[in-house]
Amino acid sequence: MQKIPFHIISGFLGSGKTTFLKRIIDQYSGEKKIGIIQNEFAPANIDGVELQKSGKDFNLLEINNGSVFCVCLLGDFVHSLEKFIDEYRPDNIIIEASGLSDTTSISEVISAGRLAEKIYLASNWCIIDAQNFAKVGPMKQRVSHQIRMADVIVVNKTDLVGNEMETIKNEVRKANPFAEIKETTYCDIDFELGNRAINKFYFSDVKTMASPEINSMVIKNGRKMSRKALQQFLNEWAPKAYRIKGFVNLTKGKTAAVQCTFDSIKIVEMENDFRPTELVAISTEFTLREWNRSFKAYC
Amino acid sequence: MKGLELIKKAFALNPVERVPWVPFVGVHGGFITGVDAEAYLKSADKVVAGVSKAIEEYNPDGVPVVFDLQIEAEILGCQLQWAPHNPPAVVSHPLEEGVKLSDLNVPEITDGRIPVAVNAAKELRAKYPDIALYGLITGPFTLALHLLGTDIFTKLFESPDEITEVMEFCTKVGNKMAKYLIDAGCDIIAVVDPMTSQIDPMTFETFVTPYVSEIFDTVRNADKLSSFFVCGHAQQNIEAMCNCKPDNVSIDENIPIDFVKDIALKKGISFGGNMKLTVVLLMGNEDDCREEAVECLDLGGKTGFILAPGCDLPMDTPPENLKAVTEIVHDDYKQEVIRTLDKKESTIEVLNMKDYGQSDKVIVDIITLNSESCAPCQYMVEAVKQVAPQFEGIVEWREHAIKKMDAVTFMSSLMVKNIPTICIDGKIAFVSQIPPKSELIAAIQKRINKKLKLKIKSKRSELLILGENENENNELKKIIERATTELGKDVEVKIISDKAQMASFGVVNGPAVVSVKYKLKSESEIPSLEVVKEWIKEL
Numbered sequence: 001m002q003k004i005p006f007h008i009i010s011g012f013l014g015s016g017k018t019t020f021l022k023r024i025i026d027q028y029s030g031e032k033k034i035g036i037i038q039n040e041f042a043p044a045n046i047d048g049v050e051l052q053k054s055g056k057d058f059n060l061l062e063i064n065n066g067s068v069f070c071v072c073l074l075g076d077f078v079h080s081l082e083k084f085i086d087e088y089r090p091d092n093i094i095i096e097a098s099g100l101s102d103t104t105s106i107s108e109v110i111s112a113g114r115l116a117e118k119i120y121l122a123s124n125w126c127i128i129d130a131q132n133f134a135k136v137g138p139m140k141q142r143v144s145h146q147i148r149m150a151d152v153i154v155v156n157k158t159d160l161v162g163n164e165m166e167t168i169k170n171e172v173r174k175a176n177p178f179a180e181i182k183e184t185t186y187c188d189i190d191f192e193l194g195n196r197a198i199n200k201f202y203f204s205d206v207k208t209m210a211s212p213e214i215n216s217m218v219i220k221n222g223r224k225m226s227r228k229a230l231q232q233f234l235n236e237w238a239p240k241a242y243r244i245k246g247f248v249n250l251t252k253g254k255t256a257a258v259q260c261t262f263d264s265i266k267i268v269e270m271e272n273d274f275r276p277t278e279l280v281a282i283s284t285e286f287t288l289r290e291w292n293r294s295f296k297a298y299c
Numbered sequence: 300m301k302g303l304e305l306i307k308k309a310f311a312l313n314p315v316e317r318v319p320w321v322p323f324v325g326v327h328g329g330f331i332t333g334v335d336a337e338a339y340l341k342s343a344d345k346v347v348a349g350v351s352k353a354i355e356e357y358n359p360d361g362v363p364v365v366f367d368l369q370i371e372a373e374i375l376g377c378q379l380q381w382a383p384h385n386p387p388a389v390v391s392h393p394l395e396e397g398v399k400l401s402d403l404n405v406p407e408i409t410d411g412r413i414p415v416a417v418n419a420a421k422e423l424r425a426k427y428p429d430i431a432l433y434g435l436i437t438g439p440f441t442l443a444l445h446l447l448g449t450d451i452f453t454k455l456f457e458s459p460d461e462i463t464e465v466m467e468f469c470t471k472v473g474n475k476m477a478k479y480l481i482d483a484g485c486d487i488i489a490v491v492d493p494m495t496s497q498i499d500p501m502t503f504e505t506f507v508t509p510y511v512s513e514i515f516d517t518v519r520n521a522d523k524l525s526s527f528f529v530c531g532h533a534q535q536n537i538e539a540m541c542n543c544k545p546d547n548v549s550i551d552e553n554i555p556i557d558f559v560k561d562i563a564l565k566k567g568i569s570f571g572g573n574m575k576l577t578v579v580l581l582m583g584n585e586d587d588c589r590e591e592a593v594e595c596l597d598l599g600g601k602t603g604f605i606l607a608p609g610c611d612l613p614m615d616t617p618p619e620n621l622k623a624v625t626e627i628v629h630d631d632y633k634q635e636v637i638r639t640l641d642k643k644e645s646t647i648e649v650l651n652m653k654d655y656g657q658s659d660k661v662i663v664d665i666i667t668l669n670s671e672s673c674a675p676c677q678y679m680v681e682a683v684k685q686v687a688p689q690f691e692g693i694v695e696w697r698e699h700a701i702k703k704m705d706a707v708t709f710m711s712s713l714m715v716k717n718i719p720t721i722c723i724d725g726k727i728a729f730v731s732q733i734p735p736k737s738e739l740i741a742a743i744q745k746r747i748n749k750k751l752k753l754k755i756k757s758k759r760s761e762l763l764i765l766g767e768n769e770n771e772n773n774e775l776k777k778i779i780e781r782a783t784t785e786l787g788k789d790v791e792v793k794i795i796s797d798k799a800q801m802a803s804f805g806v807v808n809g810p811a812v813v814s815v816k817y818k819l820k821s822e823s824e825i826p827s828l829e830v831v832k833e834w835i836k837e838l
Contacts, residue, residue: 109577
């Protein structure tokens with residue numbers, strides 16, 4: 001069975017996730033079998049009902065628990081998701097992750113164990129509400145982690161802010177120097193499903209991927225590496241991966257933001273933000289075990 | 300040292316011989332006793348059975364009584380949605396639905412499911428006086444969120460006074476819950492406030508610090524210990540958490556443990572965590588768990604550190620995984636083995652050992668960490684050393700200390716996973732345990748007997764008569780045939796009379812006799828270097 005692409009759409013309550021989901025369903029239902037996962041920690045179940053009212057064809061998995069918020073509860077999420085996949089066999093899965101969700105933990109569990117044999121992480125989107133984000137402080141705390149690990153950051157409701165846009169973009173860049181930033185209103189942007197998403201993000205100018213055996217994998221730990229060792233580590237693995245991205249804590253107390261595609265390795269040093277090292281790779285050439293072993297050897 | 304004592308020592312920041320281990324067994328206790336989450340969390344008897352089983356299986360230094368952050372919320376009017384494999388979820392928020400704060404009362408000890416926790420604590424206290432019992436209460440901020448719903452985040456700024464009132468009420472609840480659990484016999488009160496990971500330090504200091512600090516004071520005044528549990532991305536608040544003056548902070552995998560260690564120790568507070576819950580403990584295998592445990596132990600160190608999962612264990616965490624952690628915690632040598640292998644394993648080339656141990660002699664390999672510094676390894680080597688001479692040269696033994704790379708290769712090639720291990724002719728015979736002399740002798744003898752049997756079965760021999768004189772050759776052949784008949788042996792006799800062929804055996808003048816023994820060593824494959832060496836040695 002070909003692996004199913006899994007997409008994350010995160011963002012805090014009211015940022016426009018459900019609007020975005022509706023657009024995706026409108027665009028693809030009929031053409032593709034879409035599986036949607038929503039967690040109803042927030043009153044997202046209302047959105048669930050609303051989505052179903054649209055009469056479009058998709059399957060919905062509702063997580064009863066705010067599960068995707070805390071790693072303690074991810075175990076149950078794994079079981080539900082597995083069952084959902086076996087039952088509906090969707091072509092694509094999209095999770096609407098609430099503002100409380102930890103997207104790295106989600107990426108990590110879908111890239112491990114039996115789930116990894118069925119799905120892979122295809123893209124990670126974070127939607128921010130320009131108006132709220134501009135209000136500084138507390139809001140940012142909650143979404144900063146989602147911004148950090150996103151491939152695409154959608155700044156929504158840009159019509160509600162004036163010249164704060166540049167500040168917002170700078171803030172975003174500070175947390176995630178490599179993400180693509182899209183500005184929009186009413187989440188009116190194109191979303192690429194499945195392998196098309198991979199092609200788009202991971203090697204826009206390379207031919208379509210042939211092999212179905214894609215693995216996504218996540219390294220997350222408290223280890224640190226020297227800048228030189230990081231370069232060597234990436235030199236070894238980047239050519240074998242469609243993409244490697246994330247953050248690595250350096251021995252000298254800084255954090256390195258990393259983004260690699262086949263032939264390019266980009267490292268930007270940032271202030272240490274005291275989170276664990278978090279690296280995501282997408283590859284057909286290696287497994288998490290091999291990659292992780294090698295990572296540890298370089299530390 | 301008994302668990303409770305050890306934990307107290309770690310909390311007091313005194314260096315410990317062994318890091319204390321506290322598996323956060325919540326509904327997992329139901330899993331290991333065959334009860335679903337709902338039945339489990341509603342019955343003190345079932346909790347006692349589950350925790351008792353966990354104590355038996357995981358040999359912990361401390362355990363939570365129940366891990367259920369919905370007890371208080373349920374009593375205060377939040378509706379719960381029960382699930383068979385998870386603690387219940389809070390699905391309604393009374394203050395959001397029009398209930399007034401003034402209508403809410405601080406729970407009595409007999410309310411809702413408080414008796415489950417209190418009675419279970421009492422019974423476990425009586426049953427296990429030497430194990431640290433953690434009494435968990437819902438942190439005031441998380442309880443406030445249960446009561447208010449996600450509105451709390453906007454209200455923090457739009458109506459801070461309302462939040463302050465709710466926090467005051469939740470603190471009263473917390474103080475009361477702490478008291479109930481202390482009176483029931485708990486040693487440590489853990490304030491579990493995961494939702495604080497969602498706010499920034501300034502908000503934390505305004506809306507959490509004063510309230511949580513009050514609960515820690517209550518615990519201190521009762522002469523008990525306290526811990527502040529948080530999960531999620533709370534790195535920004537660790538210092539603020541320490542400033543609330545708990546005796547311990549406990550975190551999950553989202554924060555590097557050494558980061559917390561630096562801050563906590565500076566503040567004179569112990570710390571704990573942060574084994575990965577889902578990817579390792581739930582979904583990984585025993586080896587993954589051992590490695591994870593060693594990684595945490597190394598980062599945490601032996602001062603002020605408590606090894607624990609990052610949060611409530613997923614219900615169906617495989618018990619073998621937790622037992623593997625227990626084993627690592629209690630065994631320095633196993634830790635050392637993991638450390639050594641971890642460094643070397645990525646570059647290992649595995650040998651083909653299928654044919655290993657087919658020489659005449661029986662080869663006993665002892666895989667050790669290093670018999671000079673590792674006591675069990677030393678005893679194992681001694682055991683073999685003593686027994687080997689009794690076999691008068693038939694048994695050859697070697698030590699492979701995995702501090703050296705080729706020994707690691709050898710170990711991996713023989714699929715040995717534990718140290719020390721004895722292999723007899725390449726087969727794992729004794730793992731970790733030093734065998735009694737009689738057992739070791741019996742095992743070697745068994746192998747000798749088996750080899751003998753094989754040897755008898757596979758032997759094929761020839762006698763070659765080398766000579767140019769046909770008469771002499773025939774005469775010699777008759778003698779040989781008579782001898783084989785009298786001995787009852789099956790030996791083929793061949794005559795070689797070609798001078799050049801005779802010379803290849805080093806024979807110039809006949810008659811000469813050469814005996815030849817054939818033995819099949821391998822078939823339809825290319826044997827490894829290591830294996831061929833073994834054959835050559837016996838020639």
